[in-house]
Amino acid sequence: MHKLTNSGETLVSRTYLRLVSILDRTPNSLTQILLRWGLAGVFWTSARTKVEGVMTVSDGTKYLFAEEYRVPLLNPDLAAYAATYAEHAFALSLFVGLATRLSAVGVIGMTLVIQLFVYPDAFVGVHLGWFAMAVAILAWGPGAISVDHLLRQRFIR
Secondary structure (H helix, E strand, O other): OOOEOOOOOEHHHHHHHHHHHHHHOOOHHHHHHHHHHHHHHHHHHHHHHOEEOOOEEOHHHHHHHHHHHOOOOOOHHHHHHHHHHHHHHHHHHHHHOOOHHHHHHHHHHHHHHHHHHHOOOOHHHHHHHHHHHHHHHHHHOOOOOOHHHHHHHHHOO
């Protein structure tokens, strides 16, 4: 049993309230950059598995799009190139915070395509997390530590 203080609070509740007070002072910009970098890391890692060298789409990637992924209505070669370059672009954009919300929309679109047509059983374990990060970025923006913020400060007053 926890020892009660004069005000009826326990050591546990005081500690909890102190922790919440500290967390409430966490800068939004820290949360926003971590969301951006976390999502960028997922898509950058995926993009790099699709290429050889700097940016040459691998034969293995073309094979996967033709034989395993089979996204309806898209030519497999076109889909392989588009997905590979989009993943690189979205990841870089999210990392530096340039056109951040547009990239978040792109990630949401890619995530929906992957969920619906490629890996429909991966919603809870994988895609929900990507979707949640992208929606948070879309809703709250890139934060103060971003190129978008610098451009807004410079050109929109």
